[in-house]
Amino acid sequence: MKLRLLLSLFFLPCASLVSAQNFEQRIDSVMRLMTLDEKIGQMNQFNGFWNATGPVPAEGNSLERYEILRKGGVGSVLNVQGVKEVRALQKIAVEQTRLGIPLIFGCDVIHGYKTLTPIPLAEAASWDLQAIEKSARNGATEASAAGINWTFAPMVDISRDPRWGRVMEGAGEDPYLGARIATARVRGFQGDDLSAPNTIAACAKHFAGYGYVQAGRDYHHTDFSAYTLYNNILPPFKAAQEAGVATFMNAFTAYNGVPASADSFLMRQILKKDWAFKGMVVSDWGSIQEMMAHGYAASLQEAAELAALAGCDMDMESMAYVRHLADAVRQKRVPEARVNEAVRRILRLKFALGLFDDPYRYCDEEREATTIGSATLHKDALEMAKKSMVLLENKGILPLQLNEDVVLLGALANDRTAPLGNWRVSADNGTAIPLTTGLQAYFPDLRWAGGPVAWSGIEAFHAPIQVNETDTTGWAGAMALALSAKTAIVALGEHGYQSGEGRSRASIHLPGLQEAFLRALVQQHPRVVLVLFAGRPLIIPDDIRTKLGALLLAWQPGTHAGDAVAAVLLGDHNPSGRLPMTFPRHEGQIPMAYNDYTGGRPGPSKEVFWSQYNDLPNSPVYPFGYGLSYSTFTYSVPKLQQLPNGKVVLSVEITNTSQVAGTETVQLYAKLPASKHGISPGRQLLDFQQLPLAAGATKKVVFMLTPGSLAHFDAQGQKHLAKGKVTAWLVPNSADVANSLTFVID
Ligand code: GLC
Numbered sequence: 001m002k003l004r005l006l007l008s009l010f011f012l013p014c015a016s017l018v019s020a021q022n023f024e025q026r027i028d029s030v031m032r033l034m035t036l037d038e039k040i041g042q043m044n045q046f047n048g049f050w051n052a053t054g055p056v057p058a059e060g061n062s063l064e065r066y067e068i069l070r071k072g073g074v075g076s077v078l079n080v081q082g083v084k085e086v087r088a089l090q091k092i093a094v095e096q097t098r099l100g101i102p103l104i105f106g107c108d109v110i111h112g113y114k115t116l117t118p119i120p121l122a123e124a125a126s127w128d129l130q131a132i133e134k135s136a137r138n139g140a141t142e143a144s145a146a147g148i149n150w151t152f153a154p155m156v157d158i159s160r161d162p163r164w165g166r167v168m169e170g171a172g173e174d175p176y177l178g179a180r181i182a183t184a185r186v187r188g189f190q191g192d193d194l195s196a197p198n199t200i201a202a203c204a205k206h207f208a209g210y211g212y213v214q215a216g217r218d219y220h221h222t223d224f225s226a227y228t229l230y231n232n233i234l235p236p237f238k239a240a241q242e243a244g245v246a247t248f249m250n251a252f253t254a255y256n257g258v259p260a261s262a263d264s265f266l267m268r269q270i271l272k273k274d275w276a277f278k279g280m281v282v283s284d285w286g287s288i289q290e291m292m293a294h295g296y297a298a299s300l301q302e303a304a305e306l307a308a309l310a311g312c313d314m315d316m317e318s319m320a321y322v323r324h325l326a327d328a329v330r331q332k333r334v335p336e337a338r339v340n341e342a343v344r345r346i347l348r349l350k351f352a353l354g355l356f357d358d359p360y361r362y363c364d365e366e367r368e369a370t371t372i373g374s375a376t377l378h379k380d381a382l383e384m385a386k387k388s389m390v391l392l393e394n395k396g397i398l399p400l401q402l403n404e405d406v407v408l409l410g411a412l413a414n415d416r417t418a419p420l421g422n423w424r425v426s427a428d429n430g431t432a433i434p435l436t437t438g439l440q441a442y443f444p445d446l447r448w449a450g451g452p453v454a455w456s457g458i459e460a461f462h463a464p465i466q467v468n469e470t471d472t473t474g475w476a477g478a479m480a481l482a483l484s485a486k487t488a489i490v491a492l493g494e495h496g497y498q499s500g501e502g503r504s505r506a507s508i509h510l511p512g513l514q515e516a517f518l519r520a521l522v523q524q525h526p527r528v529v530l531v532l533f534a535g536r537p538l539i540i541p542d543d544i545r546t547k548l549g550a551l552l553l554a555w556q557p558g559t560h561a562g563d564a565v566a567a568v569l570l571g572d573h574n575p576s577g578r579l580p581m582t583f584p585r586h587e588g589q590i591p592m593a594y595n596d597y598t599g600g601r602p603g604p605s606k607e608v609f610w611s612q613y614n615d616l617p618n619s620p621v622y623p624f625g626y627g628l629s630y631s632t633f634t635y636s637v638p639k640l641q642q643l644p645n646g647k648v649v650l651s652v653e654i655t656n657t658s659q660v661a662g663t664e665t666v667q668l669y670a671k672l673p674a675s676k677h678g679i680s681p682g683r684q685l686l687d688f689q690q691l692p693l694a695a696g697a698t699k700k701v702v703f704m705l706t707p708g709s710l711a712h713f714d715a716q717g718q719k720h721l722a723k724g725k726v727t728a729w730l731v732p733n734s735a736d737v738a739n740s741l742t743f744v745i746d
Helices: 003-011 020-033 036-042 060-070 083-096 120-125 129-144 165-169 176-192 226-242 265-272 299-310 321-328 338-350 365-370 374-388 437-438 476-481 514-524 558-569
Strands: 044-047 076-078 103-108 203-207 247-250 279-280 391-392 406-411 445-448 489-491 528-533 548-554 631-633 638-643 648-658 662-671 684-693 698-705 710-715 717-719 724-731 740-746
Touching: 003 548, 020 338, 036 044, 036 321, 036 338, 044 060, 044 103, 060 083, 076 476, 083 103, 083 365, 103 338, 120 129, 120 165, 120 176, 120 374, 129 365, 129 374, 129 437, 176 226, 203 226, 203 265, 226 710, 247 265, 265 299, 279 338, 299 321, 299 338, 321 338, 338 710, 406 437, 406 476, 437 489, 437 558, 445 476, 476 514, 514 528, 548 558, 558 717, 638 740, 648 662, 648 684, 648 724, 648 740, 662 698, 684 698
Parallel strands: 044 076, 076 103, 203 247, 247 279, 406 445, 406 489, 489 528, 528 548
Antiparallel strands: 391 548, 631 648, 638 648, 648 698, 662 684, 662 724, 710 717, 724 740
């Protein structure tokens, strides 16, 4: 019986929720048919390397890869987009290779596929876990309709350094918020059934510690303690694993002198042994090969062996496994058992995705045509964009009135590309709704002027943004327009490609001429509303910030940038966003986070020998958890009740004292007791609840703390429950110290 016919037995349709036992038996059956080279082929991932619907590549790199594919040397492909392309490549794998094992198609569906939601850091600012889950669900729906069955998301790296461009991709500085959001995103992408055609495998990345790159410089060295690893870096990864995330991805960086792709402590000890993770670990792009640049491996062959031994199951774009692993096994430098384990994990994912039952499950041209860009996706993307925005200043100017005399200016006023954000995958330049369009829905005769251009040149994932530092063309005209109106709305900030991978900035001020332009504007105009587009916390100097009439942080809102901003400016959405990351006063304060350890001499102090700067306050401009609303909320004196079983009930009453319905995010922070197992932050987020409140309404919010939620890890990863005096706060942001509660845990 031809092998492919034999293997076709595994393609038999079966219940999508195939039991794990079936998978293992079916995996065993497939593996018994595989040669060593075919096994290693499953461990190899190539970038989409040619237009598969076109002729076979004539020569060169693509031809080599095509031949490797046909020999069964590829297990997965990334960045292939569209059912036609996916089907063509899958057809080669299924019909032209000896065993016909289907490919997995991966892609960075980070904040949408073609209908872009706000960047993940912006979505985190919504603190709305249901909306965040729905956003991921929609990304999966749209991407799977285009043939994708694996996303390299959620990125769950904790970072306290806004100079690092990839803060846009995560959920900010806090491990608790990061863990809750990681869970929501995994659930959104994967749904309840990975084999369903509208769900995709998720990937917790980058394991682990990439967000701690020194000086915020991408791909730079990291140096953090095991104590930080267990208490700050791992919690979101653990949450993703507990949510059932299908895959993990290595970090580019090293921990304790070991590059993550070779780190058996992270992959074999923590992930696969302690956490009993049964999914698959993929390297990051070329990260196996980069062991040589790290000075860890002397050759690609050695890197391949180190990665395979450490538990890296799939090689993204190093060609290390496909070139060197078979020899390593044959020469007994790598046990075949390591290969078998990796292949088992990869095949398990393919079975779970239903690809063995139907390799073309995600290749439905009709579904592609009716799903991508659907009205539902657009509606939800707009809602998410509104919820992500954070009102940072408002001197009674917002919301604007319809009869208000306003003009719009600024480099981003009519920009249809910059606000899309960095990971835009299949979205085309020019597809964002600009602020001009958004505001024209309210002010049909809106007058606007861009002022000096912010950048020029190519706007692409792989191209640097050319920032304008000199050309003031348009400055005078925009200034004159501003002075002709009562209120000047000015849209400034970063291009989506000024944050994201490879986009670190040493200065996090407004790029180019924008800061000078804004300074001139606020010096001449008393009612300036700044709409700030950014992929990270930015610094607006005090001499400008204090003159602003209002400041709305729009982040990079995605496809519905302009209509979302306009809805917030005009009060059709009462801003509810809260900062997931601290806004520093100066780069000199960085890294900084609300949950910093206090040290032995916590500043500031009027005396000299305390932890402080001589030239700057310790405090940020805007703290973690901060955000204003058009409503005003008051908090009652909180109450506390300790239950016999060690649980603690805390409650507070919130009143909306305004005339406008709004949503308050009540945050529960605590200072844990002294512990010989390790120091603790000055305060840390333990829980939060979002509270929609009608005008004048009062609601009670109740939190329950269990002994397990009052715990921390020691440097060996052992969890220790708090014993002693705990101080707690139920407050609107991390800097608010009103009405603390204290209780003792015996
Ligand atoms: C990139 C990123 C990673 C991404 C991968 C595939 O270099 O570091 O997050 O998923 O390559 O695009």
